[in-house]
Amino acid sequence: MKAALVAARTVAGRLLLGVATVWALATLVFLSLRLLPGDPAALVLGDLATAEERAALRRSLHLDEPLLAQYGRFLWGIARLDLGASLRHPTRGAFALALEAFWPTASFSLVAVSMGAVFGTAAGGLSASRLLGGGRRLVHAMTLGVAAIPLLGLAPVATYALAVRARALPLPGDPDAGVAGALFAATLLALPLGAQVARATRAALRELGRAQFLTVAKAKGAGELRVLALHALPAVSGPILTVIGTQLGALLGGAIVLERLFERPGLGTVMIQAYAARDLPVLEAGIVASGALFVLTQALFATLHAAVDPRVRRA
């Protein structure tokens, strides 16, 4: 009973922190679009627009109201998921456009993170156990090497080498390639993610060291693999979950770069198009929506961590 109460408080605290982060992001976005020098209406319409056209746009975006009233309207709009219509597609709601693009981003991120989790746990486990003998050093060196290569540099080069030159694989963004292209992109993405998971797994396993329950398992005749997979890895699942959660959040929030990198559609593409056209309602909706996803994912994984690891709950 008491444990359930503590767990409920942890979850509530996490959610509160998540809501506060989204609110802070929304406020900063609101302020930077209104307080930074430069008239948003002039940015949207360009230099050739007449004063009347600008005034009309300012009225329709409610930019002529006092700042506090605008802020209230903005927060209320977020709560109702309605920040007005897109400027580029006046028949579509800004939030509708953002949420529609959410699914491709989310499914792609989920696939990449799951692949990275499998690669990473395996590599981290192998580099911390005696299964491979001296080979574990090689595995560790490989994860360090992969972790040091930024995806920003790796992805275009790998695309060029494998898809353009060798033609062994389809282009990641090729709509005809379908699943194969998506899988190629997800594998590339999973490499650095997996390297991070491997480092966290190895660090946690080494900290676990020669814990008594592992010695007991060995004394009962369990092999190296059985000790690793059934006894040691479950005991360190907490920190691994946290790393995976952070990665998933970062991918959802960082979709802009990934989608440009792999030329795939999604939430990031919607935001970058809104940025280029200065479509302010869509930009606001996209930033708040992906910020909320980023934060909620992290909160969800922190809660999972608390669920599998009683030690965290007390903190």
Next chain:
Amino acid sequence: MRRWLGLLPIALLAAAAVAWAATTSGSPTRLVLERSWASPGPGLPLGAGEGGVDLAAAVAHGTVRALGLALVVSSLGFLIGAPLGALAGLRGGAVASAVARACDLVQAFPTFLLALAVLAAVRSPSRLHLVFVFSVAAWAPFARMALAEARVLRSSAFVDAARALGAGTARLALRHVLPNLLGPVAVQAGSSAAAVVLGEAALGFLGLGPRDGVSLGAILEQGVVGMLLAPHVLVVGALSVGLVSGALQLASESLQRDP
């Protein structure tokens, strides 16, 4: 000794970039259309990119600017975060937990999304805007480390002795705690700087940086655009982003290793 050896690659890279940027006659922004996508050759050691930009000059200037931005942002983060965390750790109680919560909030902050909003709001984005965007979150890891260190130091014998001799909180903080935690906290600067370099390159890759477009990310973007015409641009862009961020990560890891 091995600790300092890890700093060598980034020092060499920075020195080479500064030297090349200062002495080369090539400009990172001048377009010479007839040598667009030219391969490396005499006068163009790394070849030319889109519109005939001298890639060697672009890489040198891009590296100098990325490292400059990283230096400014991580110094700001250190100057704000270290004293804040140290004071919070010394005071303890509600102040400490307020600072810890603020760190949680800021570290979970999607910096990239804020960058998009700020850069969309201004007519011509400048480096100052980038400094602002990255600094919003840069102080948090420093403050978190300083807080943890100060908590440990607070209960150490020499701080007890100083307190028994009648030193007040300000004197304790300035004379006894701050000097002892500066070293461990400053080590954080390496990973901060690496994150800023990658963030700046990502923004440049999307074309969101300053208008002049001098950024390692912008070279990478040219490389992706001209992949079929001139693969050397892609190689130059990817290698320069990889080398700079890799060298910074190496530096940060060798500093973090216990001496």
